[in-house]
Amino acid sequence: MTNINVFPNVYSASGPYFGIQGPLIQGSDGNFYGTTLDGGPNFPLGGQVVGFAFKLTPSGTMTYMHIFGDGTVANDGHTPHGGLLQGSDGNFYGTTSSGGVNGNGTFFKLTPVSNGWTETILYHFPAGSNVPHPFGSLVQDTNGNFYGFTGAASVVKLAQSGGVWTQTVLYTFNSAFVGPWYMASAAGLTFDKQGNLWGAMPGGGTNNGVAFKIANPAGVPTVTIAHNFQDGSVANDGRVPYGRLVLASDGNFYGTTFQGGSTPSPGFGTVFKMTPTGVVTILHSFTGGADGANPTAGVIQAHNGYLYGATADIYASYGQGTLFRIIL
Template sequence: MTKLAACNRACAVFLFCSATAIVLPAQTFTKLADFNGNNGNAPSAPLIQGTDGNLYGVTAFGGTESQGVLFRLTPGTSLKSLSLTGVEDNPFGGLLQATDGNAYGTTLSGGNPDCDPAGCGTVFRVTPQHAVTTLHSFCEAPGCTDGVGPIGGLVQGPDGLYGLAFRGGNLNCFAPLGCGTVFKIGFDGMLTTLYTFLDQNDGWSPQGPLVLGTDRNLYGITEFGGNHACIPPNGCGTVFKLTPRGTLTTLHAFSGTDGCAPTAGLMQGADGNFYGTTQGGGPGGCQFGGGPGTIFRITPGGALTTLHAFQYADGANPSSVLLQATDGNFYGTSEAGGANDRGTIFKITPDGVLATVHSFDGVDGRLPVAGLLQSTQGTFYGSTYEGGTDDMGTLFNLDVGLGPFVAFVRSYGKVGQTGGILGQGFAGTTAVTLNGTPASFTVVSDTYLKATVPPGATTGYVTVSTPSGTLTSNVAFHVIP
């Protein structure tokens, strides 16, 4: 059962299943592991890189009670399942490495059974020692004003963590399920409902993680709502902006021909624009056949451009967040389509030229619903929801020849604030600079260091001088007032 299928149990989520693809040479794809139930089942979110240099992820099902599994992947070694004792059901949204050293995530169900015997969902914390704590259980009824079913991942803001619940809130909206909420939660578990979707005009069923823009506003998508002429009366979904004080602006309502049913969330590119995908729609619209989906760019002001409309042979039904890699191009996955109709990995340039990097064949996985991670070694890592030896999903990596770099735990901060930097080969580091300004630093381990934003620093890229050479950050660090 995919993430969308899980949503389908609670509200009528529509799946839009959907020509010549460009295939790139010299790509090295390797299947790393098969999930078998005991070590996990159905990974649905991108991996994260921990401060110890290992990669971490969760599966939506599997483990001793089929509630999900936390796993660790050490590059170059085998997969290891870790305890998720104490976590509730179905962590679809993946993990966030936060600045306090812990990881945070959400579960679709579990917790309070006020809305459903399976539970209304939770927010949880995982320590570096893999101890799990539930920070919040959704819906204390009546009204479920905090939301139900936090299906997406979390994002860290200056004052806490932010996330989405795909239903709950105003139960008169799409009665009796509710149209969803945006929430903020502190490291102490104190949750505030930042916005409640009111009706089908401002959107309903918010999906995917939020993204914190460089303007400090939150940006996200709803799977439905907006333009009621598109799949009446449900609408084809929206893109929205939300201020830290909870004022929502609908930036775009999809019409069908420019896409419909966005489920992946957005990412902000180096050019300041936002990039995303829709699972359905395209030139043929959303009616009847649904369409195989699109890739789009949208400015912070709401001007949307369709960069690519899928044609099945080059992929179909993308449902993962895009990743802008260190070569400046965007990488993502499509659930279906490709040479074997088992899904694809694709690359698209900022101006919309798409190439198929890999077509899954079932043995190496199928239904890749999760996005990709580019580790600081330059290699991509990802997963498939199904396929492999036991048809419970796979883990893979993809080497396209990109070199090592450094990444931030949080890519913004004030002068005097200390932030974490991920990478490798940090032992013996001699200098760290922010846009050319030297910064004080402390090497914590070979894969993690801390640096302080220096006086006079301006927004720009960070460099770390190690015995093996100088590493540059994959994104700019933003100095904020």
């Protein structure tokens, strides 16, 4: 790491805006896109407005793409733990972890129109399912299918046939992986150039989280652990990696941990680099001061090559997060 900065006068998730838990992405137009876990204008507006999707310009101007639960779209769900994905068609896709027709969340599409954005609900996650509540951000393969992570520690595939979307469970992690934190996982998945899926689990291993690889996800998947957090192999490597891993242009993976690092226990989290062979290097330990605390969303690599991310809190002002930049 060469530098880390809090964005000056860009955007604060304070006031009626809360919980940037999913990762930001940079769209093809150069703007940033994401979701909040709850909040919205005039929050709580009858207790129904819980989260929104937003567009953020590099200069800091924020506009709403969709406000969940505002009544403009029936049964649109709420509480999006994951961020947005810009699909191969240019539209934006995401999930909510609750609400919808069955109460277990939705899979949605946001399409730009002349006066803003239109939301379309593509799939309602079923009631009583053993893979409820999608928690992670989505990733898309070259065939247009989407993959995500659920609160039941399962990897699922969302595919379309004849205009109808269906869900298939590809893999469910056992208790050795999930540990006590699995229901809170907001970690998404990432494809490498060989078609393997990579991700992070906030529990498992030493109960401090693991980074993992899923080989052959479309066939008979096999899972290997790339790194056990706080197993003693790397000092102050953090714990509870909520956020997704990103494969950067240098061929390494980058991510964040929610807690741990060089500050006293439980710590305020870290930003780390991991090679494809599992070698981890810590780039930054959050202090809970101006740099923020407890990142949940991971990082992205923008068009300029820098890494960008968000923290959930500032220690002295709970609920107020920061946006940060790391120059590799």
